[in-house]
Structure formats: C-alpha cells, structure tokens
Amino acid sequence: xxxxxxxxxxxxxxxxxxxxxxxxxxxxxxxxxxxxxxxxxxxxxxxxxxxxxxxxxxxxxxxxxxxxxxxxxxxxxxxxxxxxxxxxxxxxxxxxxxxxxxxxxxxxxxxxxxxxxxxxxxxxxxxxxxxxxxxxxxxxxxxxxxxxxxxxxxxxxxxxxxxxxxxxxxxxxxxxxxxxxxxxxxxxxxxxxxxxxxxxxxxxxxxxxxxxxxxxxxxxxxxxxxxxxxxxxxxxxxxxxxxxxxxxxxxxxxxxxxxxxxxxxxxxxxxxxxxxxxxxxxxxxxxxxxxxxxxxxxxxxxxxxxxxxxxxxxxxxxxxxxxxxxxxxxxxxxxxxxxxxxxxxxxxxxxxxxxxxxxxxxxxxxxxxxxxxxxxxxxxxxxxxxxxxxxxxxxxxxxxxxxxxxxxxxxxxxxxxxxxxxxxxxxxxxxxxxxxxxxxxxxxxxxxxxxxxxxxxxxxxxxxxxxxxxxxxxxxxxxxxxxxxxxxxx
Amino acid sequence: xxxxxxxxxxxxxxxxxxxxxxxxxxxxxxxxxxxxxxxxxxxxxxxxxxxxxxxxxxxxxxxxxxxxxxxxxxxxxxxxxxxxxxxxxxxxxxxxxxxxxxxxxxxxxxxxxxxxxxxxxxxxxxxxxxxxxxxxxxxxxxxxxxxxxxxxxxxxxxxxxxxxxxxxxxxxxxxxxxxxxxxxxxxxxxxxxxxxxxxxxxxxxxxxxxxxxxxxxxxxxxxxxxxxxxxxxxxxxxxxxxxxxxxxxxxxxxxxxxxxxxxxxxxxxxxxxxxxxxxxxxxxxxxxxxxxxxxxxxxxxxxxxxxxxxxxxxxxxxxxxxxxxxxxxxxxxxxxxxxxxxxxxxxxxxxxxxxxxxxxxxxxxxxxxxxxxxxxxxxxxxxxxxxxxxxxxxxxxxxxxxxxxxxxxxxxxxxxxxxxxxxxxxxxxxxxxxxxxxxxxxxxxxxxxxxxxxxxxxxxxxxxxxxxxxxxxxxxxxxxxxxxxxxxxx
Numbered sequence: 001x002x003x004x005x006x007x008x009x010x011x012x013x014x015x016x017x018x019x020x021x022x023x024x025x026x027x028x029x030x031x032x033x034x035x036x037x038x039x040x041x042x043x044x045x046x047x048x049x050x051x052x053x054x055x056x057x058x059x060x061x062x063x064x065x066x067x068x069x070x071x072x073x074x075x076x077x078x079x080x081x082x083x084x085x086x087x088x089x090x091x092x093x094x095x096x097x098x099x100x101x102x103x104x105x106x107x108x109x110x111x112x113x114x115x116x117x118x119x120x121x122x123x124x125x126x127x128x129x130x131x132x133x134x135x136x137x138x139x140x141x142x143x144x145x146x147x148x149x150x151x152x153x154x155x156x157x158x159x160x161x162x163x164x165x166x167x168x169x170x171x172x173x174x175x176x177x178x179x180x181x182x183x184x185x186x187x188x189x190x191x192x193x194x195x196x197x198x199x200x201x202x203x204x205x206x207x208x209x210x211x212x213x214x215x216x217x218x219x220x221x222x223x224x225x226x227x228x229x230x231x232x233x234x235x236x237x238x239x240x241x242x243x244x245x246x247x248x249x250x251x252x253x254x255x256x257x258x259x260x261x262x263x264x265x266x267x268x269x270x271x272x273x274x275x276x277x278x279x280x281x282x283x284x285x286x287x288x289x290x291x292x293x294x295x296x297x298x299x300x301x302x303x304x305x306x307x308x309x310x311x312x313x314x315x316x317x318x319x320x321x322x323x324x325x326x327x328x329x330x331x332x333x334x335x336x337x338x339x340x341x342x343x344x345x346x347x348x349x350x351x352x353x354x355x356x357x358x359x360x361x362x363x364x365x366x367x368x369x370x371x372x373x374x375x376x377x378x379x380x381x382x383x384x385x386x387x388x389x390x391x392x393x394x395x396x397x398x399x400x401x402x403x404x405x406x407x408x409x410x411x412x413x414x415x416x417x418x419x420x421x422x423x424x425x426x427x428x429x430x431x432x433x434x435x436x437x438x439x440x441x442x443x444x445x446x447x448x449x450x451x452x453x454x455x456x457x458x459x460x461x462x463x464x465x466x467x468x469x470x471x472x473x474x475x476x477x478x479x480x481x482x483x484x485x486x487x488x489x490x
Numbered sequence: 491x492x493x494x495x496x497x498x499x500x501x502x503x504x505x506x507x508x509x510x511x512x513x514x515x516x517x518x519x520x521x522x523x524x525x526x527x528x529x530x531x532x533x534x535x536x537x538x539x540x541x542x543x544x545x546x547x548x549x550x551x552x553x554x555x556x557x558x559x560x561x562x563x564x565x566x567x568x569x570x571x572x573x574x575x576x577x578x579x580x581x582x583x584x585x586x587x588x589x590x591x592x593x594x595x596x597x598x599x600x601x602x603x604x605x606x607x608x609x610x611x612x613x614x615x616x617x618x619x620x621x622x623x624x625x626x627x628x629x630x631x632x633x634x635x636x637x638x639x640x641x642x643x644x645x646x647x648x649x650x651x652x653x654x655x656x657x658x659x660x661x662x663x664x665x666x667x668x669x670x671x672x673x674x675x676x677x678x679x680x681x682x683x684x685x686x687x688x689x690x691x692x693x694x695x696x697x698x699x700x701x702x703x704x705x706x707x708x709x710x711x712x713x714x715x716x717x718x719x720x721x722x723x724x725x726x727x728x729x730x731x732x733x734x735x736x737x738x739x740x741x742x743x744x745x746x747x748x749x750x751x752x753x754x755x756x757x758x759x760x761x762x763x764x765x766x767x768x769x770x771x772x773x774x775x776x777x778x779x780x781x782x783x784x785x786x787x788x789x790x791x792x793x794x795x796x797x798x799x800x801x802x803x804x805x806x807x808x809x810x811x812x813x814x815x816x817x818x819x820x821x822x823x824x825x826x827x828x829x830x831x832x833x834x835x836x837x838x839x840x841x842x843x844x845x846x847x848x849x850x851x852x853x854x855x856x857x858x859x860x861x862x863x864x865x866x867x868x869x870x871x872x873x874x875x876x877x878x879x880x881x882x883x884x885x886x887x888x889x890x891x892x893x894x895x896x897x898x899x900x901x902x903x904x905x906x907x908x909x910x911x912x913x914x915x916x917x918x919x920x921x922x923x924x925x926x927x928x929x930x931x932x933x934x935x936x937x938x939x940x941x942x943x944x945x946x947x948x949x950x951x952x953x954x955x956x957x958x959x960x961x962x963x964x965x966x967x968x969x970x971x972x973x974x975x976x977x978x979x980x
Contacts, residue, residue: 043702086696087978103595108978112741120743128696128979145700149693152793152806153711158701191980203639206576206618210635211648212533221643251602253610303642316642468973475965483958488577488598489618490681 045080045125047139047161047404053078053123054163054402056393057141059131061088064361064382065168066114066465071390074117076397079124080160082131084146086111089191091379092424092460093473095236098188098197099243100485106472108191109465127160131169134333136354139404141165163404164356164393167333167343168386171324171362171377180300185320188232197319202489204316205248208255220303221316222259227297227305228322229265231425234281236319237263238428241288245429247485262291262313264305270433272376272423272440277433280448284427324377330363338365340374347372347415349389355405358393360385375418388416424456432456535570535615537629537651537894543568543613544653544892546883547631549621551578554851554872555658556604556955561880564607566887569614570650572621574636576601579681581869582914582950583963585726588678588687589733590975596962598681599955617650621659624823626844629894631655653894654846654883657823657833658876661814661852661867670790675810678722687809692979694806695738698745710793711806712749717787717795718812719755721915724771726809727753728918731778735919737975752781752803754795760923762866762913762930767923770938774917814867820853828855830864837862837905839879845895848883850875865908878906914946922946 048055054077058065061083069079090107097104111126112119118126133142141160147153173189175181186200187193204221207213213221224240226233240261249256263269263285269292270278285292296308304314326341336344336352343351343359344367351357352367361382365374375381392412393402401407422436422444432453437444447455457477464470538545544567548555551573559569580597587594601616602609608616623632631650637643663679665671676690677683694711697703703711714730716723730751739746753759753775759782760768775782786798794804816831826834826842833841833849834857841847842857851872855864865871882902883892891897912926912934922943927934937945947967954960 045701085979086692087980103593104980105593105976105978108976108980110741110976110978112977119741122744125699125744126696127700128693129700145697145702147693147697149689150697153697153707156700156702160701191978195980199639202576203618203637206616207635207637207640207643209615210617210619210646211535211650212635212646217643251600251609254612254615466973468969468976471969479958479961483956486595486598486600486958487602488595488600488681489575490577490594490598490685 043156044140044159045161048078048123048163050403054397054404055080055123055161056164056166057082057160057162058166058168059083059141060168060170060361060363061085061111062168062170062361062382063088063091063379064170064386065166066109066111067383067386068166068168068360068390069111069115069118069386070465071387071394072115073390073394073397074115074121074124076394077164077402078121079115079117080127080162081111081115081118081125082127082129082141082143082160083111084128084130085190086126086128087191088114088465089189090460090464090469091189093464094188094191094194095232095239097191097194098236099201099239099247100198100487101239101242101480102473102476104191104195106469106476107464109469113466113468127158129158131329132157134165134167134335134357136335136357139163139165139356162356163402164358166389167351167357167359167363168361168382169327169329169363171330172327173320174323174325175320176322178297178300180302181320184300184302185227185318188236188319188321197317199489200317202487205252205255205259206489208258209252218255218258219260220314222255223313223315224259224261224317224319225305225313225315226261226263226319226321227265228320229263229267229269229271229292230321230323231270231423232321233263233265233319234270234285235426236321237261237285237290238288238426238431240428241285241290242428243485245288247487250484251487260291261289262293264293264295264297264307264313266294266296270425273425273433273435274437274446277435277446277448281425281427281433284429284431288428324362326363336367338367338374340365342374344368346370348392348412349385349416356407358389360389380421381418384418385416424452424459426453426456533646534630534649535651538568538613538653540893544887544894545570545613545651546654546656547572547650547652548656548658549573549631550658550660550851550853551575551601552658552660552851552872553578553581553869554660554876555656556599556601557873557876558656558658558850558880559601559605559608559876560955561877561884562605563880563884563887564605564611564614566884567654567892568611569605569607570617570652571601571605571608571615572617572619572631572633572650573601574618574620575680576616576618577681578604578955579679580950580954580959581679583954584678584681584684585722585729587681587684588726589691589729589737590688590977591729591732591970592963592966594681594685596959596966597954599959603956603958617648619648621819622647624655624657624825624847626825626847629653629655629846652846653892654848656879657841657847657849657853658851658872659817659819659853661820662817663810664813664815665810666812668787668790670792671810674790674792675717675808678726678809678811687807689979690807692977695742695745695749696979698748699742708745708748709750710804712745713803713805714749714751714807714809715795715803715805716751716753716809716811717755718810719753719757719759719761719782720811720813721760721913722811723753723755723809724760724775725916726811727751727775727780728778728916728921730918731775731780732918733975735778737977740974741977750781751779752783754783754785754787754797754803756784756786760915763915763923763925764927764936767925767936767938771915771917771923774919774921778918814852816853826857828857828864830855832864836860838882838902839875839906846897848879850879870911871908874908875906914942914949916943916946 066088096102129143342365362377366372426432434452556578586592619633789796832855852867856862916922924942
C-alpha cells in the first residue's frame with residue numbers, strides 16, 4: 001500500500017492528465033534512504049500503454065544521439081535519453097579550449113537546450129546513467145546511475161522499456177594495447193580531458209619557475225608530446241604553438257625558452273588530406289616550432305615514452321589521439337556486428353534480426369550483407385545519420401508505427417546515403433586546411449592558408465548548435481585576440 | 491662545477507644584464523629528476539645585492555595582496571608572490587557563479603594580469619606554493635610547492651629572502667568546532683568551492699529524476715541548506731531562488747516542486763545592515779520561497795544537520811558561510827598578535843618588533859597599543875590597506891629605503907585610516923540592499939529594491955579588475971537574461 005501511495009502522490013501532484021505519464025513502477029526496494037550501506041535498489045520505467053505516446057530511448061549524447069534527438073518530433077514520441085553526461089561536446093573546437101582560446105562551456109551544449117522536451121514533457125527524461133545491457137526480446141535497457149561526485153548516494157540499477165531504441169554510444173580511444181597509455185596520457189574527447197590538459201599545462205609552467213627545479217626537470221615538465229597526427233593531434237599542436245608564441249612568451253617569460261611541442265605519428269600526419277595540404281601542414285607546424293617525429297610508441301612510463309627504436313622521450317604533458325575503436329559495452333552487446341566489431345546496421349540504420357533497435361554514429365557499421373563499407377568515425381557521419389534516423393522515425397510514427405513491434409510492414413522510404421562534404425583542420429597561426437574532395441582519390445577543391453582559416457572558423461561557428469554558444473564562441477575568439485588567453489588555474 | 495655551469499647557462503641564455511638577476515642559489519640537491527621517490531630538495535632565492543632592486547615578497551593573492559601588487563612600482567622593486575593559487579577571486583560575485591549566472595573565469599583574475607612584472611621582469615616571480623614559516627631575523631620565508639594535480643612531482647621546500655615582506659594570507663572559514671562541517675559542508679570562498687556547489691546541485695537535480703529514487707530521498711537531495719545569514723549566505727540564497735524560479739522550473743520540470751532552500755542563522759540575517767533593510771531582505775527572501783530558520787547547528791552528518799533544539803534537517807547540499815577567523819599558519823607565526831589572534835600591526839601596517847614585515851587584509855589587526863579596533867574582514871578593508879601599503883613602500887623605495895633594514899629613520903607619512911563606504915547585498919529577483927552608513931550607529935542613506943540592484947550591479951561591474959573580466963561579467967549577465975543559465979555539468 002505504501003508503494004501505491006507514493007505513486008499516486010507523484011501523479012496527483014501535477015496538473016497534467018494521468019494517461020500522459022510514464023508507467024513508473026518500483027519493482028522492489030530494499031533500501032531505506034538514510035542508510036547508505038543498503039543493497040541495490042531496482043526500479044523501472046515500464047512499457048508504454050497503447051494509448052500513450054510511444055517512447056524512444058536514446059543511448060548516448062554525442063553527435064549522433066543529439067542530432068537525432070534534435071530532429072525527433074516530441075509531439076509523436078516521448079524521448080528518454082540515457083548517458084553519463086548531460087551535454088554534447090562540440091568536439092571540433094575542443095582542442096581550442098585546452099589553452100584557453102575558447103572556454104569549456106562554449107563547446108558544451110546541454111541536452112535540454114538541444115531537445116527541450118527532455119526537460120519539460122511529462123514522459124520524456126534525461127537519466128544520468130550508463131547502459132549496462134539490452135534485452136531485445138523484452139524491449140528493455142538495463143542502466144546504472146552515475147553518482148560520481150556525491151558520497152551520499154550509492155549507484156543503483158534500473159531498467160527502461162522502449163518502443164524504439166537508438167544506440168549512439170560512440171567509440172573509445174584506441175591505445176593499441178600499449179602499456180601505460182591509460183595511466184599517464186590524456187585523451188582529448190571530453191570536456192574534462194581538456195580541463196585536465198589545461199590545469200596540467202599551467203601547473204607545469206608554474207612549477208618550472210620555482211627555485212629547486214633542475215634544468216632537466218624543467219625541460220621535461222615543459223615538453224608537451226602529442227601522439228597521433230590526425231586532425232585532433234594536429235589542431236591541438238597548432239593551438240599549443242599559438243599559446244606558446246603569444247601567451248607563454250608574455251606571461252611566462254622566465255621559462256619561455258624551455259617549452260617545446262613534439263608530435264609523434266607512425267605514418268603521415270593528416271593522412272586523409274590531399275598531399276599538397278599535408279605538405280603545407282608539415283611546413284606550417286615546423287615553422288611554428290612543433291617538432292614532427294615519425295615513430296611508433298612502444299611503452300608509456302610516468303615521465304617518458306619509449307619509441308620502437310629505443311629512443312626515450314621525457315614529457316611533462318602527454319596527449320593521446322590515435323583514433324577510436326569499439327568500446328567494451330559495444331563488444332558485450334549480443335547484437336549483430338559489422339566487420340571491425342561495431343554494431344551491425346542495414347541501409348535504414350536498423351540492427352538486423354532484432355525489432356525496433358537502431359544504431360548511429362561511431363558505434364555502428366554496415367553489416368557485411370549490405371556490401372557497404374564502414375563509414376569513418378567522423379562528426380559529420382554521426383550527425384547525418386542522426387538526422388536521417390529522426391526523419392525516418394518521425395515518418396513511421398505518423399503512420400502509427402511508433403509502438404514496439406509495429407513497424408514490420410511499413411515502407412521506410414529511401415536508404416541512408418552518406419556524401420562526404422570534405423575535411424577541415426587548423427594548424428595554428430591563423431592558418432587552416434580545407435579539403436573539399438569527396439574522398440581520398442577524388443579530385444576537387446583544396447585550400448590552405450589564411451582564407452581556409454576564415455572558412456574553418458566561419459564553418460564551425462555556424463555549426464555550433466545553440467545561439468548562446470555561437471555567441472560565446474565568437475566572443476571568446478574576440479577576447480583571445482584582444483586580451484590573450486586566460487591563465488587562471490581554476 | 492656542474493652547479494656553476496647550470497647557473498651560468500641560466501644567466502647567459504637571456505639578453506638582460508647580469509646584475510638584474512636574482513641570486514638564485516641551489517643550496518643542496520639530493521634528488522635526480524627521474525626518481526620520484528627522492529628525498530626533499532632544498533633551494534632558495536637568496537638575498538638581493540645592494541646594487542640590485544630590492545625584493546618585496548607578498549604572501550597571498552586575495553584582495554589585499556593583489557591590490558598591493560597592483561599598486562607597487564615594479565621599477566623600484568622586484569616582486570615575488572607566493573600563493574597556492576595563481577589568481578585573485580572577485581569574491582562579491584562568487585555566489586553568482588554557483589548557479590551559472592556568471593562563469594567561473596569571469597570572477598577569477600590571474601595575477602599576471604594584475605601585476606605584469608610578475609611574469610616578465612627577470613627578478614619578479616610567482617611561486618605556486620604555501621608559506622610554511624618566516625624567519626624574521628634572516629629576512630627569509632620558508633615555502634613548500636603545491637603540486638596537487640601532478641603525479642610526477644613531489645612537493646619540495648625552498649626559501650625566499652626578502653627586503654620587505656607583506657603578509658596577506660587572509661583568513662579561513664569558522665566552524666565553531668562543530669563536528670562534520672569540514673567533511674560535509676561546502677564553503678564559498680574559492681572558485682573550486684563554487685564549482686563543487688554547481689556540480690553537486692546539478693547532480694542532485696538529475697539524480698532526482700531517475701527511477702528508483704524514493705520520495706524521501708528526492709526531497710533530501712533537493713533540499714539546499716545554507717548556514718549563516720551574512721551577505722554571502724543571503725546572496726547565495728537569492729541566487730539559488732532565482733535559479734529555481736527561472737531555470738529549474740523550465741529545465742527540470744519533473745522535479746521542480748521538490749527543490750527548496752533553507753537559510754539557517756543563529757541571530758539576525760545581515761546583522762550589519764540597517765534594520766529596515768534587514769526587514770526588506772527577510773520579506774523578499776520569504777517571498778522567493780527561501781525558508782528562514784533561526785537556529786544553532788549542533789552537529790553535521792552526511793545527510794542531515796542537527797540543530798540545538800534536536801531538530802533534524804536532511805539536506806542534499808550544505809553551504810557553510812558563518813564568517814572567518816585566523817588560519818593555522820597565522821597562529822603558528824612567531825609574530826606579535828592583535829586581540830583575536832590576528833597578526834598585530836601598527837598604524838602604518840608594520841608588524842611591530844620586527845624589521846620590514848607588514849601585514850594587510852583579513853589576517854591582520856591593530857595591536858592593542860594603537861588603541862584602534864580590529865577592522866572587519868571585508869574586501870574593502872583589504873583593498874584599502876593594499877593600496878595604502880603600496881603607496882607607502884613606493885615612497886620609501888624612492889628614498890633608498892627599499893633594501894632590508896634600511897627603513898628605520900625614514901618618515902613614513904600619514905597613518906592608515908579606514909573610512910567605511912557602505913555595504914551592499916543582493917537578495918535575488920532583481921532586488922538588492924545598499925547601506926551607505928559609515929557604521930551601524932550612524933545615520934545615512936539606505937536603499938532597497940530594484941534601484942539598489944542596479945546600483946549593486948553597476949558598482950561591482952566597475953570594481954572588477956581587468957577590462958577582460960568586466961566585459962565577460964556584462965556578457966554573462968546579458969546571456970543569463972536572454973538564454974537562462976547554463977546547466978551542462980562539466
């Protein structure tokens with residue numbers, strides 16, 4: 001009876017009609033609220049009723065998931081998003097935040113700003129949690145809350161039933177099994193990575209000035225090493241050299257001659273770009289003082305990395321950006337896979353052999369039977385897939401195909417087709433590369449230099465999702481130009 | 491010989507004449523740079539030579555220390571600042587950052603922006619370190635580096651010799667010895683406090699929406715309790731209620747009826763303000779939904795506080811702001827003290843009975859023999875003292891009194907006189923209090939309402955130190971007004 005009272009109170013304390021509400025069922029509760037040592041609680045957002053809006057559950061808040069949620073019609077569907085972070089990161093501009101060219105919040109977009117239904121529709125929710133499993137037969141996702149940051153709450157498990165499930169869990173950085181990467185290197189994929197890089201860089205600069213530091217340690221602390229010459233690695237190197245040339249010289253004059261940047265890449269830097277652009281990037285980075293080293297990392301220790309040829313490279317800051325691969329949760333899901341271990345999808349982004357499950361973004365790839373190649377792990381692929389799938393589900397929902405197991409005989413319309421729009425990367429010193437070829441072999445426009453940099457900035461400024469952040473990115477750029485970068489270590 | 495080579499290399503790698511350089515002496519070194527288990531290193535910035543610029547060492551980067559450094563003439567003195575943070579916090583606006591009305595960086599001012607000499611004069615430095623002791627006879631400060639944030643550096647000790655020493659170490663929050671305050675409550679004095687409050691508040695809001703949370707826990711998580719009804723506690727309560735009324739209602743519609751704010755104060759709120767203003771603040775806060783409780787906290791537990799009368803108050807967020815008192819380092823220094831345990835100073839802010847030591851800000855108070863009362867721990871007191879002392883030392887330095895033990899017979903000019911300009915506090919909902927009386931008993935202008943709020947905002951905007959931050963504060967206010975507060979939990 002007490003359970004019933006709790007639920008009724010929850011429902012009657014609002015003014016909306018009852019049938020709009022999700023079927024929230026407390027399956028069982030073993031804990032009392034004042035006892036933090038209590039065992040696991042278990043609760044669920046149960047299946048929707050036929051007269052309720054169908055529920056789309058989205059796993060992940062990256063480019064794919066967010067673009068999908070943005071496009072999904074909240075008049076047709078309730079939207080439930082499960083993710084360990086409540087914001088999307090505008091990844092192409094993340095490297096700029098590490099040195100203060102942009103502020104962290106300017107590149108973070110809260111989900112509630114992307115899809116307002118999440119915060120104010122009675123049946124739509126955002127759950128700060130990780131997905132731990134999927135039960136395709138029961139149309140159910142298993143989750144566990146992320147309570148990191150509080151001592152008074154133990155994480156607990158719960159399940160969410162779905163009518164449609166969209167897996168957009170992204171990928172994780174590859175380390176090629178190299179020992180010590182996870183312990184000592186910093187990746188550059190989340191805002192907290194950029195925060196860590198910024199704090200460490202400023203700490204190393206300050207420590208280098210204190211009496212008692214040896215020449216050798218000073219050199220080590222101020223040696224910034226980036227492993228991986230893709231766009232992220234190159235853009236971060238460029239930002240770092242801008243920071244050094246403009247801000248370190250002025251703000252850390254005592255140690256300005258000690259700071260150096262090394263970019264280590266096993267093959268070519270920016271391998272997907274036109275050869276002329278690659279050459280331009282190489283020249284430009286070298287001119288800005290970035291040392292380009294061709295090498296393969298064998299081992300990462302606390303204060304140095306060891307290359308395949310035995311060279312030891314001492315470092316004070318190590319940033320790792322050698323691409324991405326499937327994450328453990330993707331491996332563990334009992335779903336069809338694409339070559340390479342991503343979640344398998346067909347031409348309509350459906351996961352074959354199960355009902356009502358879709359996958360988009362870096363975590364998915366076409367199954368072999370489609371004859372299509374796996375698309376690169378790029379923001380533009382993820383975004384295009386999210387947009388396509390939102391359109392598809394909106395269409396399906398309008399003809400009553402929104403509820404579970406009701407989509408079988410519907411015409412899904414055109415398949416997803418990806419058309420590459422080109423690539424861009426900045427290399428620092430107000431220079432950038434723009435490669436508008438559709439693929440590596442095709443011919444097409446490619447540009448490098450200041451004009452490209454203007455194109456790069458304008459293009460990204462218009463891609464930033466909210467007006468608020470677009471405004472802040474522009475303001476941050478302007479103040480960096482006028483006042484230099486902020487060096488408070490907060 | 492190797493020591494000599496290291497030093498000469500250091501000196502000759504720059505283009506400035508040798509005699510401008512500080513006497514950096516490595517007293518002894520026991521560690522090798524690649525061995526993190528090595529024992530303590532010991533190094534020093536030795537005494538200045540008579541032909542060198544005299545060195546002023548400043549301990550602390552609060553209002554007093556920063557205003558002092560800003561005013562000190564870097565053509566006369568080398569400035570060495572020792573502090574565990576490399577920025578000043580514009581404390582009157584810190585409460586606004588907890589809910590995203592302002593951004594953290596808008597209220598943090600890097601020292602290098604306040605006194606550029608610190609970053610580019612060869613003999614001026616900023617050392618990220620704590621002061622651990624003072625040897626007044628040897629004119630020497632003992633320090634230890636703050637290396638929190640890196641695993642590859644053990645903290646080490648070093649000494650800095652001074653010609654003049656300015657102690658501006660501030661104060662620490664008082665807890666009245668109440669058990670559990672340090673463990674469970676958050677203070678509101680540093681940027682990282684505001685960051686912690688913001689992250690916790692957003693986490694609690696998100697956790698309250700997840701299936702499996704009980705009604706009781708939801709109420710607890712969303713109960714924000716503030717202990718202490720001074721300006722900080724009141725302003726934070728006001729900001730919180732603004733955040734709830736505007737942003738929580740819109741962004742966390744599912745739980746908006748659960749969030750509550752309670753302000754606990756043992757006596758009167760805003761006791762230093764005019765009685766009419768106090769009454770206005772009480773009404774305004776109550777109208778905004780803040781529950782005002784008169785009570786004394788007896789004990790703080792993980793999930794609840796216990797009042798003197800036995801009442802238990804469960805909380806999800808606990809902010810503690812009951813004033814400040816001397817910190818352990820102040821207690822430990824073997825220097826004259828004022829009544830109340832602050833560092834004793836005379837009318838010229840000198841510490842009596844020792845040579846060349848001054849103290850300003852919350853850490854100092856007039857010695858009994860001056861017959862002057864201890865000034866309140868306010869930003870305006872600290873700032874005025876910093877300004878006065880900079881003027882005094884500039885004057886002394888111009889007549890060759892800058893070096894150690896050379897100030898004895900100089901005329902120091904006028905004594906420091908404090909004139910209170912009045913107090914301000916905002917109470918949320920675009921309302922504020924402005925009390926322009928010179929003290930509690932005096933008569934004078936006092937205002938409350940929207941006009942005061944305009945005065946409050948304008949006054950603080952003009953007090954923000956750098957143009958960069960002044961610009962950002964204005965921009966933050968404007969975007970909060972237009973777009974609401976940012977809720978990304980980064």
